[in-house]
Amino acid sequence: MSQLTSLIESLLELNNTEYSEAQTFIDKLIIEGKLHHSESWAAHMTPSLDPPALLGQLLSGLHNGNLLSPELYPQLVKIEKQLIDWLCPLFQHEYGHFTHGSTYANLEALWYARQHSPTDLTVVYGSQDAHYSIAKACHILGLQFKSIVTNDQGEMSIKALQQACQQHAPVAIVATAGTSSCGAIDSISSCIALAKQFSSWCHIDAAWGGALMLISKSHLLAGLKEADSVSFDPHKALGQPRPCGVLFYRQPVEPTSGIDYLMQAPKQSLLGSYGGELFLPLWFSLLLSGEKKLIQQLNHRLQQAEQFYCALKQQTDWWVLSSPAGIVCFRPPDHCDLSALIQQGIFSKTTINQQSVYRAVFASDKTEAKMLFTALEGYF
Numbered sequence: 545m546s547q548l549t550s551l552i553e554s555l556l557e558l559n560n561t562e563y564s565e566a567q568t569f570i571d572k573l574i575i576e577g578k579l580h581h582s583e584s585w586a587a588h589m590t591p592s593l594d595p596p597a598l599l600g601q602l603l604s605g606l607h608n609g610n611l612l613s614p615e616l617y618p619q620l621v622k623i624e625k626q627l628i629d630w631l632c633p634l635f636q637h638e639y640g641h642f643t644h645g646s647t648y649a650n651l652e653a654l655w656y657a658r659q660h661s662p663t664d665l666t667v668v669y670g671s672q673d674a675h676y677s678i679a680k681a682c683h684i685l686g687l688q689f690k691s692i693v694t695n696d697q698g699e700m701s702i703k704a705l706q707q708a709c710q711q712h713a714p715v716a717i718v719a720t721a722g723t724s725s726c727g728a729i730d731s732i733s734s735c736i737a738l739a740k741q742f743s744s745w746c747h748i749d750a751a752w753g754g755a756l757m758l759i760s761k762s763h764l765l766a767g768l769k770e771a772d773s774v775s776f777d778p779h780k781a782l783g784q785p786r787p788c789g790v791l792f793y794r795q796p797v798e799p800t801s802g803i804d805y806l807m808q809a810p811k812q813s814l815l816g817s818y819g820g821e822l823f824l825p826l827w828f829s830l831l832l833s834g835e836k837k838l839i840q841q842l843n844h845r846l847q848q849a850e851q852f853y854c855a856l857k858q859q860t861d862w863w864v865l866s867s868p869a870g871i872v873c874f875r876p877p878d879h880c881d882l883s884a885l886i887q888q889g890i891f892s893k894t895t896i897n898q899q900s901v902y903r904a905v906f907a908s909d910k911t912e913a914k915m916l917f918t919a920l921e922g923y924f
């Protein structure tokens with residue numbers, strides 16, 4: 545803490561009085577943020593940060609370069625390229641760029657879909673559990689989002705999707721790889737096959753579940769290679785600070801950086817000003833923690849999710865649903881009110897097929913199945 549104090553003092557050129565005035569707020573914020581480092585944090589997709597990523601975040605603030613003028617920042621350009629060159633093969637796509645998160649990536653992907661459509665079709669299909677950013681993107685783009693029912697695992701019903709496509713051909717089909725509520729993975733290959741049949745775009749929202757592409761579970765996203773676009777958020781599943789999202793695609797779009805934006809506006813990309821804040825944290829994670837450690841942390845999180853699921857299954861007769869993407873949902877008997885645990889950031893509440901359930905998200909490598917289970921023991 546004292547090192548942090550002197551760093552803040554020197555960075556901001558504060559004198560002692562000024563610093564102590566700010567200190568109360570700084571301390572309160574630090575305590576609040578410690579929630580994500582707790583062993584019983586499983587409320588949301590906010591991870592505890594990989595420490596080297598913080599260095600990248602700090603440096604991006606000090607650097608503050610804008611890649612709309614890439615000629616001024618050759619180091620930043622080089623690092624951005626290195627990361628995209630690392631990520632693209634993992635996601636089996638030729639092209640990609642960083643985004644401010646998947647809300648923006650989903651909007652951009654559907655924008656491309658609309659531009660590439662040879663017809664004036666307007667319908668977009670996605671699961672009823674698709675992230676709200678999909679329906680919002682459709683609204684912005686003047687498209688019509690139609691939700692498709694899910695099965696009891698939270699996956700989009702392919703039969704219902706097929707029937708819907710036959711009634712109204714879509715401009716795009718969106719498959720979710722790791723739904724926000726329960727981590728369900730829609731059948732990507734079926735969605736791609738249907739999109740091909742109806743000559744429409746196929747976008748995969750892999751904001752959360754995309755991390756499986758880094759480990760031996762990539763087969764769960766089989767077919768991803770053939771998707772027209774894929775969104776992924778290292779700021780959810782790879783211990784990175786926001787904003788850090790990536791959009792992958794198969795056909796090149798005009799780059800945002802590399803053209804003189806004052807002479808020729810970058811029209812084909814949603815990105816405006818951006819710099820190292822989107823990727824320097826990830827670069828420092830790779831440089832100082834290394835890919836191997838990121839993978840270990842990811843595997844650890846998934847093991848903890850599995851352990852929590854098995855413990856609940858064995859020791860209770862509650863309804864429990866697990867997903868390979870590291871989210872466990874459960875429903876205790878009606879008289880159990882877990883509001884106190886929600887307030888502590890241990891669990892959150894969601895709905896699956898109109899049923900209210902509790903949810904544990906294994907986003908942080910600090911989260912321990914044992915601690916979550918202990919928190920629930922009083923309710924058995």
Ligand SMILES: Cc1ncc(COP(=O)(O)O)c(C=O)c1O
Pocket residue numbers: 589644645646647648675677720722723724749750751752777789
């Ligand atoms: C599946 C899915 N897609 C998209 C998003 C939106 O991502 P962001 O918050 O980075 O904009 C989320 C956020 O939780 C998500 O879970």
